[in-house]
Amino acid sequence: MEISELGEFGLIRHLTKDIKPENETTIQGIGDDCAVLQYAGDRRVLVTTDMLMEGVHFDLQYTPLRHLGYKSVIVNLSDIYAMNGTPRQVTVSLALGKRFTVEDVEELYAGMRYACEEHHVDLVGGDTTSSLTGLAISITAIGDARPEDVVLRSGAKPTDLVCVSGNLGAAYMGLQLLEREKSVFNAQVQSAKSKIQTPDPQDTDIPFQPDFAGREYLLQRQLRPEARRDIVESLRQAGIRPTAMMDISDGLSSELLHICTQSHTGCRIYEERLPLDYQTAAMAEELNLNVSTCALNGGEDYELLFTVPLTDNERVTQLPDVHVIGYITEESLGPVLITRDGQEFTLKAQGWNPLAKEGSGE
Amino acid sequence: MEISELGEFGLIRHLTKDIKPENETTIQGIGDDCAVLQYAGDRRVLVTTDMLMEGVHFDLQYTPLRHLGYKSVIVNLSDIYAMNGTPRQVTVSLALGKRFTVEDVEELYAGMRYACEEHHVDLVGGDTTSSLTGLAISITAIGDARPEDVVLRSGAKPTDLVCVSGNLGAAYMGLQLLEREKSVFNAQVQSAKSKIQTPDPQDTDIPFQPDFAGREYLLQRQLRPEARRDIVESLRQAGIRPTAMMDISDGLSSELLHICTQSHTGCRIYEERLPLDYQTAAMAEELNLNVSTCALNGGEDYELLFTVPLTDNERVTQLPDVHVIGYITEESLGPVLITRDGQEFTLKAQGWNPLAKEGSGE
Numbered sequence: 001m002e003i004s005e006l007g008e009f010g011l012i013r014h015l016t017k018d019i020k021p022e023n024e025t026t027i028q029g030i031g032d033d034c035a036v037l038q039y040a041g042d043r044r045v046l047v048t049t050d051m052l053m054e055g056v057h058f059d060l061q062y063t064p065l066r067h068l069g070y071k072s073v074i075v076n077l078s079d080i081y082a083m084n085g086t087p088r089q090v091t092v093s094l095a096l097g098k099r100f101t102v103e104d105v106e107e108l109y110a111g112m113r114y115a116c117e118e119h120h121v122d123l124v125g126g127d128t129t130s131s132l133t134g135l136a137i138s139i140t141a142i143g144d145a146r147p148e149d150v151v152l153r154s155g156a157k158p159t160d161l162v163c164v165s166g167n168l169g170a171a172y173m174g175l176q177l178l179e180r181e182k183s184v185f186n187a188q189v190q191s192a193k194s195k196i197q198t199p200d201p202q203d204t205d206i207p208f209q210p211d212f213a214g215r216e217y218l219l220q221r222q223l224r225p226e227a228r229r230d231i232v233e234s235l236r237q238a239g240i241r242p243t244a245m246m247d248i249s250d251g252l253s254s255e256l257l258h259i260c261t262q263s264h265t266g267c268r269i270y271e272e273r274l275p276l277d278y279q280t281a282a283m284a285e286e287l288n289l290n291v292s293t294c295a296l297n298g299g300e301d302y303e304l305l306f307t308v309p310l311t312d313n314e315r316v317t318q319l320p321d322v323h324v325i326g327y328i329t330e331e332s333l334g335p336v337l338i339t340r341d342g343q344e345f346t347l348k349a350q351g352w353n354p355l356a357k358e359g360s361g362e
Numbered sequence: 363m364e365i366s367e368l369g370e371f372g373l374i375r376h377l378t379k380d381i382k383p384e385n386e387t388t389i390q391g392i393g394d395d396c397a398v399l400q401y402a403g404d405r406r407v408l409v410t411t412d413m414l415m416e417g418v419h420f421d422l423q424y425t426p427l428r429h430l431g432y433k434s435v436i437v438n439l440s441d442i443y444a445m446n447g448t449p450r451q452v453t454v455s456l457a458l459g460k461r462f463t464v465e466d467v468e469e470l471y472a473g474m475r476y477a478c479e480e481h482h483v484d485l486v487g488g489d490t491t492s493s494l495t496g497l498a499i500s501i502t503a504i505g506d507a508r509p510e511d512v513v514l515r516s517g518a519k520p521t522d523l524v525c526v527s528g529n530l531g532a533a534y535m536g537l538q539l540l541e542r543e544k545s546v547f548n549a550q551v552q553s554a555k556s557k558i559q560t561p562d563p564q565d566t567d568i569p570f571q572p573d574f575a576g577r578e579y580l581l582q583r584q585l586r587p588e589a590r591r592d593i594v595e596s597l598r599q600a601g602i603r604p605t606a607m608m609d610i611s612d613g614l615s616s617e618l619l620h621i622c623t624q625s626h627t628g629c630r631i632y633e634e635r636l637p638l639d640y641q642t643a644a645m646a647e648e649l650n651l652n653v654s655t656c657a658l659n660g661g662e663d664y665e666l667l668f669t670v671p672l673t674d675n676e677r678v679t680q681l682p683d684v685h686v687i688g689y690i691t692e693e694s695l696g697p698v699l700i701t702r703d704g705q706e707f708t709l710k711a712q713g714w715n716p717l718a719k720e721g722s723g724e
Binding site for chain 1: 451
């Protein structure tokens, strides 16, 4: 059977459906942002891991190694925050292609260490090896939380408010912009090469000087995303404990469906409430894309999606950079999007799925 | 600077030399088989991670996916045992090439799960994504130990006995055997193709039927290594606490140098005491290799190397499958190998180093 028939989540479900934890230290295994472990009565240990492959998750033609290092740590810390925890340690495994120099790895590490320092996280180990082809990065983050603070994906209840932090779709727009500038540049190189008839494709001295004026925010969201520790902290300070939470890596729709499935609920989300940045909207118009589709399915925003009891309505709406976009319903009502003109659609996850066939997704 | 100038350990030292843990939960970071974390007063959490890349660490032409899955978990559990700990959880990240089917991944997972079951370890999470090229496997293992039980590489003292479990060099011989049979097979295919003039290299129906008769043990050591939980348990039962311990993944010489460097000692190791299996010796003779060199530098044995106080001499020599191969000395005496004919050589690590130039190693 082709893996693309199942997709990433289908494959994982298929492979792990009958895995039952047998250790008393395993509180929760596969199926959330982190595994939850208990090595002491008064603390839960949270573990998460992410793998980034060159050519699949990043393109070194336009991704500075320092940014890549930073992002590769941040996406893991984001998973710890999404459990309402505090990250403490990371391990870093790298497989390096032959073209990498020591200076390259220093750049990569500098970004990783900067992310660690910003979040007071220790880099405690890893593995460094070679790769026959591209760069592979695998990072595991470990954190902790008090048992009563851990927030799973499965705790949403009907009438809970659905909230997101920040704004959505900008990282995806940043990627579109980078890909477009890359195409333009490669075409220029191609054209120059055919004129000067150099045999070596590296022999043109055209610099890669893409036009990003006024689009810096989109680039920053793609190349240098943030993990929303501030949101977790302001929820705590406001005395709000989310009933369910996860970070938005594959796109809002995909993540909403995870929460609905695991909480056995439906939801009603309002298109007009999706938080958008001006640059995202402008770029969508320029590229002739529907900006709501980008916000729903774009991915890589690393914002937090969470649900809070209706009784927290007043407090949550006062938090900076938090937006209520809808509410949780009974499971039988399904996951629904209400468009600006009042139409109802069933939410579908069309987020980025590396194992899906072109255009399918899950 | 070329990475090969530094090698794996040099690169890691270079990148991490000024990393200072700042979390109170981080007891020990980079530099041992595992990081040691403290999330409770009465337990240490141990974390280790390993990355395996197709074409660098394994060759799918002769490595069954089930064995590969098994081995990829085992090499991580081995690191937990090497800290005198008990493994509890693993996370598994996979990047799959396009040619992989669901059945392939099932085979890989079956091996991983078998290793987990054997060692009562829970598979609690991971990441599954795609790769433009080969298979990449990154596994993190988590375990625990009582604080007083954790054994680092740095605790060896002069007069301590140096011990190894099992026997050495067999996994390396297994690899040589597999590589030889692969060459023979590929030559047969090449020759058949030229005779029948098929345009497709896959079009010969020659089965890969290598001649392994009488060499099964070497293959098993390469394809299906064991993590020596039994040794850790028998040491515990005998009331012996090693002063230093690590597992032998890169070769005995390389690991001995780690212990000597981190414990600030020298050592004297006796060639005649290196434990060898009969098949290892026979294969070395057939391949015209020095069997002691293979035992010292072969790697991938996943046996335990440890030091115990001289006062434990009687008890340790009675343990099954444990061999005393020498003793620890003052640092000024250096790491020394005494050959069968009484000559003294300084031990050098010539073990497998994926980031070194051909033939250099560290």
